[in-house]
């Protein structure tokens with residue numbers, strides 16, 4: 001099934017000049033500069049003969065932490081990070097193909113949240129490394145991607161990988177992506193009412209593919225990613241006096257105290273020894289990240305949703321799914337496990353001291369935020385047919401075949 005959808009996908013790639021009767025392999029490199037890490041995806045495509053269409057043969061993936069925003073005051077480190085990851089491309093792509101293999105980097109919430117001049121300095125360092133490399137550097141190869149594109153391109157990736165884009169778009173899957181800095185929800189509405197009742201016009205995105213125009217409900221909430229939610233929950237967002245202040249939360253084990261870093265800043269955090277740690281109090285704390293911010297769209301129960309990134313990672317940490325297999329979970333499973341983790345964390349410390357906060361936030365985001373029912377089933381996936389569940393594949397498609405997302 002994946003072969004079919006990718007065949008269809010590659011149909012839209014520009015035709016490549018190649019000798020007849022020869023299989024040709026070509027490559028593309030996409031960097032994902034996320035708020036918590038930088039990743040490289042090296043895609044290998046096979047073009048066999050002039051009549052047949054290319055297929056996606058392989059994805060080579062590697063990631064490093066922290067994200068580029070951690071180097072806001074040391075921009076050369078952004079260049080160093082990308083230069084190091086480029087080694088993966090050099091190992092994967094044969095030397096002779098380097099000069100026709102495009103390099104593209106898209107940054108997400110980490111850089112969106114930085115001051116513009118700091119973000120720009122980081123991107124310039126990356127651009128230098130690209131320009132010095134032996135690869136093809138297209139126009140606009142390094143930029144910050146907007147939230148709408150992030151949601152739409154992830155939707156495109158997942159629907160290609162599940163074979164849902166062509167033929168039966170009504171069966172398209174929705175996507176839930178929980179990053180460190182932002183979170184995205186994207187689905188194909190079946191009812192006009194869903195599109196007509198959006199709070200702002202930019203909750204609807206359109207793009208052209210296979211001679212049709214797709215109209216999606218999509219939104220990226222900047223500042224509602226899992227790490228940004230921790231900051232708000234702790235009352236540490238924009239706070240001063242980080243050297244001497246300790247940010248407390250009843251979502252953390254009572255006796256816990258440590259340092260925690262995000263976006264290049266380090267915070268002292270602890271449990272609240274004077275209060276009851278546990279699910280109920282924690283829920284009240286995380287609710288402030290969600291309440292009145294997240295729009296509840298119609299017809300959430302009519303689509304299958306794929307949930308990945310931190311939804312997947314925390315479901316694994318909480319023992320709800322297998323790291324390799326992934327699996328299906330009901331929204332209520334997150335809540336049930338959040339209660340268990342939070343209510344026993346002082347006696348039985350979880351794998352991560354933040355697991356109670358993270359699981360409670362995820363439950364709250366799904367229910368009080370987006371308005372999912374307890375019984376809604378989510379498909380938790382890290383990879384689909386051995387390809388990363390991420391916007392990166394969709395972004396390569398957008399690079400080759402301008403989708404005109406608007």
Ligand SMILES: Nc1ccn([C@@H]2O[C@H](COP(=O)(O)OP(=O)(O)O)[C@@H](O)[C@H]2O)c(=O)n1
Nearest residue numbers: 034035036037108109179180181182309390
């Ligand atoms: N290819 C990828 C990209 C991100 N992720 C996960 O996505 C989460 C954070 O995403 P991010 O750092 O890109 O955050 P944002 O910049 O999108 O807010 C982490 O849990 C990563 O492990 C992944 O599992 N696979």
